[in-house]
Amino acid sequence: MPSSHTPAPRCQWFSILAGALDRRSGRRLALLFLGVLLARGRQARSCWIRAAGLSSQYRRCYPTAAAVGRRAEAIATRLLVEVLRPLVTGPRVVLALDDTPTARYGSQVQGAGVHHNPTPGPAGSGFVYGHVWVVLGLLVAHPLGGVVALPLLARRYIRKANLGAVRAADRPPFATKLTMAVGLVRWAHGWLALWGKAVWVVADGAYAQGPVLKPLRKLGVTVVSRLRRDAALCSVPPARVPGRPGRPRVYGTERVSLAKRAAHPGGWSTGMFTVYGKSVEKRYKTFVATWRPAGGAIRVVLVDEPHGWVAFFGTDTTATVADILERVADRFTLETCFRDLKQVAGAGQQQVRGVPSNVGCFHLCAWAHTLTEVWAWNQNAEALVGHRSASPWDDPNRRPSHADKRRAWQHKLLAQEIQAVVGEHHDHAKIRDLAHRCLDLAA
Template sequence: MPDTIITILSAFAPLMSSATWLKATTLIKGALLCRGPRPITSLLRVLGLSNEPRFEKYHRVLNRDKWSCVLCAKILLGLLIALLPSGFPVIVLVDETLERRKGKQIKAKGYYRDAVRSTQKKVVKCLGLKWICMTLVVPLPWNKRPWALPFLTVLAPSKQANEKQGRSHRTTVDWTITMVKLVTRWLKRSWILVGDGAYACIELGHRCRKLNVTLISRLRLDACLYEFPEPTPKGKRGRKRVKGKRICSFKDLAQDASQHWIEADVKWYGGQLLRIRYLTGVHLWYKAGEKPLPIRWVVVINPNQPDRTDVFFSTDTNLLVTDIIRCFVLRWNIEVTFEEVREHLGVETQRQWSDKAIGRTTPVLMGLYSLACVIAKEMRQSTLLQPALTSWYDKKDQATFSDVIAFIRRTIWAEKYFSNSSMSDDFIKLTPNDADTLINQLAMAA
């Protein structure tokens, strides 16, 4: 492989033995070059190792060899933090994604709502594995849209699977709290966590405030918000009040024209500049059995969709309204990442069956998405990253992940087959084996 790729991958070398490291780099190279499904056999075939007699040793990297996905995530986060421009905030997006898998040997599977196939009127449930993924928002030089680069992916077994194994069930929020603790320990600085309505939880909000993390999410229209309690008169006995009077619902606020609505220009979905109207305030979010959580809420009305009301909140009550909206709008980038790892890195096509291999393969493929961006940014310093342009698809000089992975593949193929060719010859000499390998890659179905 090119020296640039080897230098970046060498950051993970201390986590493995030398033998495991050689096999792991081989699989990474195969995963970058492979098209279509990503079973281990396809990775070996693309590297010309179809006749490898000890092919099972490459399977052991995932199902037997000793190395830690968590420590790899820590190192990967360090590589991604280095890509952030000076002064750019650390924004982490969190969301869950479904890997459609079935089979008796897959123990952690369960039935979940398939967000891709479901609509507002019809809910489609699918058998598979639920992964909770954290991604770092990073602006990259080849695209105006900041990308969501995965660094930590955790398998959340279903409730039925935990009961069968005799383990206590952990919800999505429980796993997220553990991940927040890990990331805070790694970063040792304040950062912003952005999630959809599934992460609008008072318990998660309290944990984030305790760890100096700002939680930004979406609120329901019927959320119970209260005024702050009035000071207790001196000498009054009894339990102190934890909340004041309840404020009216967000649905009523959105229909109240007498409110002091404020207009502002914000960067909306799709990168367009949109003029919105909003209301904001600081109140206590309360639920029975939970300690009240102070939040800044924002009611947003889009003039293009006047019947729709969006409500966002932040646990940092001093955060600007425009920053809250901007951070939540960035959350959509994680959905783009989920689509691209399926399309270009073969997530859901691997066929491992052991528990350890299942728990490692998807996080590795997610992390490979981020590694590819780190590699491409480093290569771009010496080689031009040219987006693939066609007459029917004008990318406006903005590269997509398909361009990034093609850029890396081209560099690897050139290093492997053409690095020793003379610059003055009229033709390039290839060995029969190399020519056969290249022709097979062109001939095989993706």
């Protein structure tokens, strides 16, 4: 569905993000964002170009996507500061950190390799050939209830063995996922510190290691994550004797065994917590210990689950049990975001080879996901799911999905273009009815 008009309402976001590129590439990028949202079926880059009405400039669109990959951090800064700032309320900003793979095919894809597949499925393999993305997302509470993850910025992880296949001009220095994670948080913290809010990061247990925890503690960032069952915890050191020479102790001398603490029948408490959108009762223990990978004291929370006990921690010892357990549950929304990125936005379906092009296409999908959620933020829920009336087998009370929000925004964008094309010298009622019919058939 080619488009020749850039809608003005709401689409000023496209121009804001495109302002990070030079003027000529920026104009194409603004239209390319429109194509990403309007494209149907397989989300190949050529489909974006056709949907944006840029077929006559298709050769120039390819370097534009590569320019997005090279300037991803500058564009993400505009997204965070100028678009998402009004959504952040409360005393703290919560970020989520995790990685996800996207499958690719072909030996000419630069930097692609064999990676662990966290979601193989019933017939899937434990490994996948393609890319791995370390993603930083912003967690915000939605007015309709629940927490939503909005992807901000990602880093592409390339195994050291695969760096040689990357063209020298585009070859990045090798960095581990942990190093990339710290870099992403440093970037966000540099801007979030200006807002005067505390910064919390909830991460997958794989990132609960010294190379991540110690640098973030120095930044003043609180990290919440899962704790290994065999974590080598120590007691809290006693208060320093006044006048005693030397530095105060950071770690205690006694070892703390999580297994023994969990097996002891005493010390358990019960409380109500909001996890995964529901209020549930949890049986827990909490205490403060010291842990060398964290660089000091941490708040530990043991939870008695039906399948056994699990341990979580926060690097802020004043954090409550609710703060830790609810943030851990909120991190799952980033996993849901990854699913929507691949199934709805089509991340990883673009058949591109170069490193900048791959990075640019992934970020275009991620930012389209974020902008869709922002557009639907204050929309009426009934309007977002109005198309379900044609499907009586569907649950009308089900919360609007990301696909519903994307569909509604597509209708809005197309309706604005139709209105711009037909002008004001026609029967608006008939044009509106015709537009709704065309929109229903098209989407």
